[in-house]
Amino acid sequence: MPKTLAEKVYDAHVVRRTDGEPDLLYIDLHLVHEVTSPQAFDGLRAAGRTVRRPELTMATEDHNVPTLDILAPIADPISRAQVEALRKNAAEFGIRLAPMGDRDQGIVHVIGPQLGLTQPGMTIVCGDSHTSTHGAFGALAFGIGTSEVEHVLATQTLPQYRPKQMAVTVDGELAPGVSAKDIILAVIAQIGTNGAAGHVIEYRGNAIEALSMEARMTICNMSIEAGAKAGLIAPDQTAFDFLQGRPHAPQGADWDTAVEYWSTLRTDEGAVFDAEVVLDASSLMPFVTWGTNPGQGLPISERVPDPAEMADEGERRAAEQALAYMGLTPGTPLTEIEVDTVFLGSCTNGRIEDLRVAADLLRGKKIDPGTRMLVVPGSVGVKSQAEAEGLDKVFVEAGAEWRGAGCSMCLGMNPDQLKPGERSASTSNRNFQGRQGKGGRTHLVSPSVAAATALTGRLTAPADLIGA
Numbered sequence: 012m013p014k015t016l017a018e019k020v021y022d023a024h025v026v027r028r029t030d031g032e033p034d035l036l037y038i039d040l041h042l043v044h045e046v047t048s049p050q051a052f053d054g055l056r057a058a059g060r061t062v063r064r065p066e067l068t069m070a071t072e073d074h075n076v077p078t079l080d081i082l083a084p085i086a087d088p089i090s091r092a093q094v095e096a097l098r099k100n101a102a103e104f105g106i107r108l109a110p111m112g113d114r115d116q117g118i119v120h121v122i123g124p125q126l127g128l129t130q131p132g133m134t135i136v137c138g139d140s141h142t143s144t145h146g147a148f149g150a151l152a153f154g155i156g157t158s159e160v161e162h163v164l165a166t167q168t169l170p171q172y173r174p175k176q177m178a179v180t181v182d183g184e185l186a187p188g189v190s191a192k193d194i195i196l197a198v199i200a201q202i203g204t205n206g207a208a209g210h211v212i213e214y215r216g217n218a219i220e221a222l223s224m225e226a227r228m229t230i231c232n233m234s235i236e237a238g239a240k241a242g243l244i245a246p247d248q249t250a251f252d253f254l255q256g257r258p259h260a261p262q263g264a265d266w267d268t269a270v271e272y273w274s275t276l277r278t279d280e281g282a283v284f285d286a287e288v289v290l291d292a293s294s295l296m297p298f299v300t301w302g303t304n305p306g307q308g309l310p311i312s313e314r315v316p317d318p319a320e321m322a323d324e325g326e327r328r329a330a331e332q333a334l335a336y337m338g339l340t341p342g343t344p345l346t347e348i349e350v351d352t353v354f355l356g357s358c359t360n361g362r363i364e365d366l367r368v369a370a371d372l373l374r375g376k377k378i379d380p381g382t383r384m385l386v387v388p389g390s391v392g393v394k395s396q397a398e399a400e401g402l403d404k405v406f407v408e409a410g411a412e413w414r415g416a417g418c419s420m421c422l423g424m425n426p427d428q429l430k431p432g433e434r435s436a437s438t439s440n441r442n443f444q445g446r447q448g449k450g451g452r453t454h455l456v457s458p459s460v461a462a463a464t465a466l467t468g469r470l471t472a473p474a475d476l477i478g479a
């Protein structure tokens with residue numbers, strides 16, 4: 012029977028299948044961070060268990076780490092306790108850890124691909140919803156809860172039910188200044204934050220095939236914001252080129268064998284999807300969110316929507332609440348919304364290509380004097396690469412702050428936060444109430460919109476900078 016890519020990867024990892032019970036899946040790679048792992052390790056300890064395959068497990072510090080003064084003790088007691096617990100647990104259970112200051116440290120979803128740990132055809136889990144990022148390589152990658160983290164640590168397996176399959180097909184050519192972030196924001200605006208619930212999304216079509224790995228990761232990263240369990244893309248030459256030569260990628264004859272297998276990882280002709288969504292890339296504009304969930308987004312040329320014009324009662328109420336929280340008035344052109352903060356970073360858009368795109372727009376210019384811009388590389392590796400290319404200088408000369416690696420202002424679990432009432436343009440993936448700090452207001456944008464916005468102090472499309 013013809014199978015989808017996700018079904019192939021899933022079926023290749025089933026170690027036990029019994030009627031009326033979930034399948035038991037083998038897990039190839041388990042990524043760990045400080046927030047969702049302490050209780051899992053406590054559970055192991057209490058049961059006298061060990062980690063079944065420590066060499067398939069890798070930990071990093073990302074959510075709670077400051078991006079300034081990383082040698083000083085972490086001020087916040089909860090953050091400090093979580094980071095210290097991870098260090099103790101990694102040492103006790105024999106797991107590799109990239110602590111603050113280590114050259115491999117960074118956001119868990121940035122370092123996996125960077126180190127070549129993330130590979131096509133794998134099952135990858137982490138106690139973190141944006142684990143879907145790794146699906147860009149044709150891996151079945153998804154977030155798990157802390158009790159599941161404990162299960163994977165103890166057994167290297169996970170009970171699962173077979174997910175449903177959704178195809179998101181994107182054909183056509185993106186206009187200049189329109190990026191992967193705009194594709195995924197448009198998809199979520201179209202299907203809603205619950206639109207892919209219970210499904211694994213496969214992104215396909217020539218617009219997806221034309222994307223770099225960084226851009227594919229941006230798209231897969233936000234699958235969860237459409238409610239999906241995971242998102243993936245068939246691995247191709249672009250994926251193989253990205254991986255070749257990375258520290259954990261196969262080498263020599265093993266590389267050739269791996270590529271041969273990886274090349275079979277595509278959806279068979281005639282495979283059936285439970286749902287299909289189609290998008291025309293050539294019709295897309297830069298997208299920005301106006302509300303408090305990632306589905307509340309519009310092309311930047313539009314105006315703040317009027318809840319009164321929304322037919323659906325639930326949608327109308329959600330929009331009313333969102334606008335009240337965001338302090339926005341219906342009918343305001345989105346490009347007139349002024350921000351005080353621009354955040355460029357996160358596991359959605361904190362990779363080298365994202366920094367390059369933004370630096371290209373900022374080179375030789377100054378950001379708006381009333382706006383602060385934080386540039387936070389997703390990992391120490393991204394930071395070093397950017398510095399080797401002189402991007403840090405471009406940002407600093409433009410008036411932005413160049414920081415250390417971590418989740419930073421993506422979420423309020425570290426010192427980088429919005430103050431109540433402050434408004435950001437942010438390249439991250441969630442605009443929930445209080446996400447970037449209590450009372451903070453978030454507009455999700457692409458890296459190029461972030462840079463253009465930093466220059467003007469209001470939501471701005473890169474195309475509108477021409478001649479400015």
Ligand SMILES: CC(C)[C@H](C(=O)O)[C@@H](O)C(=O)O
Binds near residue numbers: 046074154
């Ligand atoms: C802290 C962690 C559990 C959380 C997640 O699962 O996604 C965080 O990374 C986020 O982005 O909200």
Ligand code: SF4
Binds near residue numbers: 074118119120357358
């Ligand atoms: S960067 Fe943001 S979305 Fe990604 S793992 Fe960190 S907190 Fe979660």
